[in-house]
Amino acid sequence: MSGGDxxxxxxxxxxxxxxxxxxxxxxxxIADLGELLEVxxxxxxxxxxHAKYMESVAKxxxxxxxxxxxxxxxxxxxxxxxSDLRSELLLVIGEDKGETDLATNNK
Numbered sequence: 001m002s003g004g005d006x007x008x009x010x011x012x013x014x015x016x017x018x019x020x021x022x023x024x025x026x027x028x029x030i031a032d033l034g035e036l037l038e039v040x041x042x043x044x045x046x047x048x049x050h051a052k053y054m055e056s057v058a059k060x061x062x063x064x065x066x067x068x069x070x071x072x073x074x075x076x077x078x079x080x081x082x083s084d085l086r087s088e089l090l091l092v093i094g095e096d097k098g099e100t101d102l103a104t105n106n107k
Contacts, residue, residue, distance in 0.1 A: 004044060007037070010035070010038045010041070013030050013033065013037070024077050025074065
């Protein structure tokens with residue numbers, strides 16, 4: 001049954017560190033590390049198999065430690081931030097996202 005020390009550490013990471021780093025990439029890393037800690041806790045408690053745990057480890061390493069994985073992740077962060085800002089600003093001027101072509105100012 002999960003809920004051991006690693007689960008508690010994951011909870012603390014998500015509650016206290018996520019969003020506190022002042023860096024979106026680090027926030028994502030913390031969130032993913034928290035998820036990996038929860039999976040590890042489940043494995044250590046016998047709730048999942050070692051193979052299932054290793055799948056999660058491989059996924060985490062592929063995302064965060066593989067050569068060439070950082071640039072696409074950072075580009076996605078930039079695109080997401082631009083999209084969020086665009087949506088927010090369109091709401092400020094009373095338009096929904098996608099209703100106005102800003103280049104031609106046509107609806």
